[in-house]
Amino acid sequence: MGKHEIIGCERCGARIECKANSFTKCQCSExxxxxxxxxxxxxxxxxxxxxxxxxxxxxxxxxxLIKT
Incomplete structure (x- = not known):
């Protein structure tokens, strides 16, 4: 199995391992x-x-939503 791409979070720049091809294993799916x-x-x-x-x-x- 190949490695997943290491990218920077668009908002904070933290390095994350993108697992778009294995979405259920990606940290963002949490x-x-x-x-x-x-x-x-x-x-x-x-x-x-x-x-x-x-x-x-x-x-x-x-x-x-609360403020409106």
Missing amino acids: VQLNLNEMEYIATCHDACLCANCLLALQHEYQQS
């Missing part, structure tokens, strides 16, 4: 996002994000 959260994140980011940033953006989105 974060459960609903459709609205995914759309919110997609408005600002086009590339891979680390699990910590996904969690932070999920929280940011949920907080924006």
Whole structure:
């Protein structure tokens, strides 16, 4: 089996191992996002994000709902 690509998180720059070809084993699959959260994140980011940033953006989105 070949190695996965090491990339930088688009938001924080943390080095992550991209496993797009094995999505269920990728660190980003640990974060459960609903459709609205995914759309919110997609408005600002086009590339891979680390699990910590996904969690932070999920929280940011949920907080924006409370403020409105």
